[in-house]
Amino acid sequence: MRKPISRRNFFRIAGGAALAAAGMSVVPGFVGKSWLSPAQSVGAQEAAPDLAFAATDGWIGLPASPAMPPFHPDNMAPAPFTTYVFGFRNVTGLDQTQVMAQKMRAQHSAPMFWVNQETTMRLQLTNLGLAIRPDLVDAHTLHWHGFRHVIPFFDGEPMGSVSVPIERNFTYVFRPHDPGTYMYHCHVEDIEHVHMGMTGMVIVRPTQNGNTSLYPSGRYAYNDGDGSTGYDREFGLLLSEVWNEAHWDDSHIQLPQWTEYRVDFGLINGRTWPDTIAPNAPFAPSPTNPDAFTFAVARTAEGDLVAPPGAPHLQYQPLSSLIACNAGERVLLRFANLGFTEAAMTATGIKLQVIGRDATLLRGRTGADTSYLTSTVTFNAGESADVIFTAPAHRGVDPYDTYLLYNRASTHGNGGQMTEIRVYPAGALPPQTLPNT
Amino acid sequence: MTMFKFKWMRWGLALGLVLTLLGANSATHSQAVIAQSTPTDGIVCTTSANATFTLRTESGYVGMSDDNTVFMWGFSIAGQPFQHPSPVLCVNQGDTVTIIVQNTLAEDISLVFPGQENVLANGAPSTPQFSTGGALTSLAPVAAANGGAMTYSFVATRAGTFIYQSGANPDRQVRMGLFGALIVRPTRSTGNPDTRYVYDAGDVVYRAGKEFMVLLSEVDPYLNQAVERGEPFDMSLYKPRYWLINGRGFPDSIAPNYAAWLPTQPYGALARINPYDATANPYPALVRYLNVGTIEFPFHPHGNHGRIVGRDGFPLIDGGGADLSFDKFSVNVGPGQTWDATFDWRDNESYSESNPVPITIPNLQNMAFGMFFSGSPYLGTSGTKPVGDTAMTQCGEYYIIAHNHALFQLDSWGVPMTGPATFTRVDPPLPNNCPQ
Numbered sequence: 001m002r003k004p005i006s007r008r009n010f011f012r013i014a015g016g017a018a019l020a021a022a023g024m025s026v027v028p029g030f031v032g033k034s035w036l037s038p039a040q041s042v043g044a045q046e047a048a049p050d051l052a053f054a055a056t057d058g059w060i061g062l063p064a065s066p067a068m069p070p071f072h073p074d075n076m077a078p079a080p081f082t083t084y085v086f087g088f089r090n091v092t093g094l095d096q097t098q099v100m101a102q103k104m105r106a107q108h109s110a111p112m113f114w115v116n117q118e119t120t121m122r123l124q125l126t127n128l129g130l131a132i133r134p135d136l137v138d139a140h141t142l143h144w145h146g147f148r149h150v151i152p153f154f155d156g157e158p159m160g161s162v163s164v165p166i167e168r169n170f171t172y173v174f175r176p177h178d179p180g181t182y183m184y185h186c187h188v189e190d191i192e193h194v195h196m197g198m199t200g201m202v203i204v205r206p207t208q209n210g211n212t213s214l215y216p217s218g219r220y221a222y223n224d225g226d227g228s229t230g231y232d233r234e235f236g237l238l239l240s241e242v243w244n245e246a247h248w249d250d251s252h253i254q255l256p257q258w259t260e261y262r263v264d265f266g267l268i269n270g271r272t273w274p275d276t277i278a279p280n281a282p283f284a285p286s287p288t289n290p291d292a293f294t295f296a297v298a299r300t301a302e303g304d305l306v307a308p309p310g311a312p313h314l315q316y317q318p319l320s321s322l323i324a325c326n327a328g329e330r331v332l333l334r335f336a337n338l339g340f341t342e343a344a345m346t347a348t349g350i351k352l353q354v355i356g357r358d359a360t361l362l363r364g365r366t367g368a369d370t371s372y373l374t375s376t377v378t379f380n381a382g383e384s385a386d387v388i389f390t391a392p393a394h395r396g397v398d399p400y401d402t403y404l405l406y407n408r409a410s411t412h413g414n415g416g417q418m419t420e421i422r423v424y425p426a427g428a429l430p431p432q433t434l435p436n437t
Numbered sequence: 438m439t440m441f442k443f444k445w446m447r448w449g450l451a452l453g454l455v456l457t458l459l460g461a462n463s464a465t466h467s468q469a470v471i472a473q474s475t476p477t478d479g480i481v482c483t484t485s486a487n488a489t490f491t492l493r494t495e496s497g498y499v500g501m502s503d504d505n506t507v508f509m510w511g512f513s514i515a516g517q518p519f520q521h522p523s524p525v526l527c528v529n530q531g532d533t534v535t536i537i538v539q540n541t542l543a544e545d546i547s548l549v550f551p552g553q554e555n556v557l558a559n560g561a562p563s564t565p566q567f568s569t570g571g572a573l574t575s576l577a578p579v580a581a582a583n584g585g586a587m588t589y590s591f592v593a594t595r596a597g598t599f600i601y602q603s604g605a606n607p608d609r610q611v612r613m614g615l616f617g618a619l620i621v622r623p624t625r626s627t628g629n630p631d632t633r634y635v636y637d638a639g640d641v642v643y644r645a646g647k648e649f650m651v652l653l654s655e656v657d658p659y660l661n662q663a664v665e666r667g668e669p670f671d672m673s674l675y676k677p678r679y680w681l682i683n684g685r686g687f688p689d690s691i692a693p694n695y696a697a698w699l700p701t702q703p704y705g706a707l708a709r710i711n712p713y714d715a716t717a718n719p720y721p722a723l724v725r726y727l728n729v730g731t732i733e734f735p736f737h738p739h740g741n742h743g744r745i746v747g748r749d750g751f752p753l754i755d756g757g758g759a760d761l762s763f764d765k766f767s768v769n770v771g772p773g774q775t776w777d778a779t780f781d782w783r784d785n786e787s788y789s790e791s792n793p794v795p796i797t798i799p800n801l802q803n804m805a806f807g808m809f810f811s812g813s814p815y816l817g818t819s820g821t822k823p824v825g826d827t828a829m830t831q832c833g834e835y836y837i838i839a840h841n842h843a844l845f846q847l848d849s850w851g852v853p854m855t856g857p858a859t860f861t862r863v864d865p866p867l868p869n870n871c872p873q
């Protein structure tokens with residue numbers, strides 16, 4: 001508790017379950033203690049989780065300039081990092097020692113994951129606590145934003161549900177019925193934990209996938225029945241924001257006044273321009289680290305992330321936003337916004353067709369096509385938008401033509417929400433196997 | 438500091454009492470206006486047999502979620518005490534709506550009705566007002582300061598959700614609370630006593646009685662303080678510190694309509710429904726969203742998409758009658774807009790004690806419990822919670838949050854996780870043992 005308790009503050013804290021978590025924080029020692037003490041065993045044999053995520057704190061690297069003393073760069077940040085974050089990590093396949101070693105190694109954005117419609121997915125969340133803020137004994141949750149008809153138990157909203165105290169875990173079970181682009185975030189102390197970086201994208205793939213008669217790739221955004229959402233390549237672009245003061249406050253045991261909120265950095269997939277076009281972290285899929293539900297990023301023996309080549313400051317910002325495609329291909333851009341302000345993503349020289357919003361195909365109930373063409377797609381905090389463009393003919397002498405995709409609502413230039421669309425001659429790039437590659 | 442606040446609250450209560458007594462003395466000036474039955478949740482309509490309402494300006498204090506109180510203006514049915522927001526006026530399509538404004542404030546006010554056509558003011562077309570020098574003074578003929586009156590009238594030709602608000606210095610007066618909701622109901626009947634149409638066209642129905650309001654607004658307390666003190670306020674410094682739903686911040690928002698401890702903020706925002714059932718409960722509920730703030734508010738109901746069926750009183754159908762409604766999990770209502778959305782909640786997985794969630798539920802001490810969690814994952818079941826834990830549930834019902842996702846606005850001037858948030862309360866299927 002960082003403030004005197006007023007009547008409403010008490011209500012808030014109790015609702016956020018922080019009191020219960022505080023009570024547990026005095027329980028010492030993780031090692032040797034069973035993670036789960038099943039009290040209410042409801043199934044004879046519980047299936048292993050498809051994904052194991054850990055929630056903790058960490059450091060990321062944003063442009064050191066322009067500096068904003070004392071808030072940016074954070075004087076506590078070890079080189080080459082600048083900014084304190086909370087976040088999630090994919091710890092699937094790591095042993096308990098490795099998992100515990102990921103405390104203070106959060107990434108931003110949180111790992112993008114994907115599920116096939118009508119497939120049951122089990123996601124185990126472990127709360128590793130906050131290394132820089134041992135006083136802050138917040139629980140964590142995973143809230144799948146936009147999941148229809150969820151029961152509170154698996155919704156992660158802490159007042160109406162349960163949350164995960166430090167050094168405990170909980171398994172969420174999802175069986176999505178509606179394809180589209182979603183997002184997820186921690187819902188404990190929602191303003192702070194979302195802003196601090198516990199935000200990621202979720203994709204639900206339609207049952208129509210695999211049908212190559214409607215579109216040759218057999219890949220679709222929705223169950224459109226006519227191939228109108230077929231695509232060759234897809235890129236997930238999760239927008240988030242950094243208010244330097246709020247991040248500095250959290251590392252310095254301060255509390256920001258949220259009504260003073262401002263955007264200092266706009267991020268796509270956790271990076272600012274031009275880091276947005278730096279490569280992905282290396283992938284290393286294996287039987288214990290599969291890429292069936294998320295990127296199998298390479299990990300060290302300790303389980304730590306491996307920086308993208310040539311970009312050590314991006315060790316904890318593994319996902320690239322570079323959009324590379326061949327002329328004539330249909331490219332799906334999945335936008336989601338977990339910043340706090342409206343975004344206006346503009347593509348220079350390329351028409352964008354908005355085919356879905358908020359995990360809903362833009363089509364009336366009687367079949368009317370309500371998709372639309374634009375050059376700027378707007379979407380507010382907590383909104384998603386699915387956009388398809390057809391890559392124009394390759395026209396340059398360079399190996400690829402460059403088009404910019406940027407947030408017109410952002411005034412921040414360098415350090416803003418901008419990335420590149422690179423169009424290669426037809427056939428130059430091999431077929432895409434994973435999003436954002 | 439706390440004593441100071443309480444002092445002002447007492448002043449506000451005393452003022453309200455005095456105004457109530459004054460209003461009672463002047464009741465002969467007002468029409469017989471009926472506030473319909475006042476359910477604990479859902480829209481509270483103020484109706485009038487002849488769609489005639491006398492709205493008098495009142496001043497008072499409203500409570501914020503940080504325990505601050507803020508001075509406000511508002512309209513009340515003449516003779517009634519100050520309330521915030523102003524009354525929800527409900528009329529029927531085709532009614533000639535007459536609104537008599539009585540101005541007790543020390544500045545001119547007027548009313549505009551976005552979405553209504555051919556509005557009259559004292560019988561003449563309501564048009565913008567200009568000074569002799571040509572400066573715009575009001576968007577409509579005014580009720581003059583200190584006792585003036587003006588009668589506005591129009592035929593409510595379209596069914597839907599609308600706003601009425603001040604047209605004189607709206608930068609200041611709307612923010613001071615001179616706004617309210619106007620609901621126009623279609624006259625056609627569905628032929629089914631369980632359902633109502635939303636509009637006069639299209640086929641969208643909702644379950645009778647399951648109608649809720651999400652009226653989103655914002656407050657810069659320094660503006661209100663300056664008005665209270667009669668001091669100037671530099672509008673270039675306007676910066677909201679509170680964001681409200683139906684005039685309340687969370688958790689006041691989930692208190693019942695007319696909660697005794699919120700004497701000037703009568704409208705709750707809790708939405709209480711039962712799960713969808715193809716035979717027992719096939720019809721959705723309706724939410725009427727209104728934004729009287731200055732920016733778009735992206736409102737996010739958890740666990741559900743709203744089906745957006747119309748905006749600004751226009752049903753989402755095309756000229757040929759095709760249904761253009763769409764589902765959204767973010768209801769991003771722009772300033773001055775109204776959106777109507779139907780919604781339900783479906784127990785898709787039918788988890789129960791006999792069809793348990795496919796996980797091993799951790800021990801009590803290995804979870805943190807919310808006070809609106811029953812202790813059981815299952816609808817209609819109350820489970821064990823840790824000793825000393827706060828339990829606000831009654832009958833194993835679900836509480837599913839809905840809140841503004843511009844999250845810095847989910848704050849009351851420094852008290853996070855308040856502001857514009859409410860719950861959808863999903864009761865077990867009927868019959869159940871929930872207190873009604």
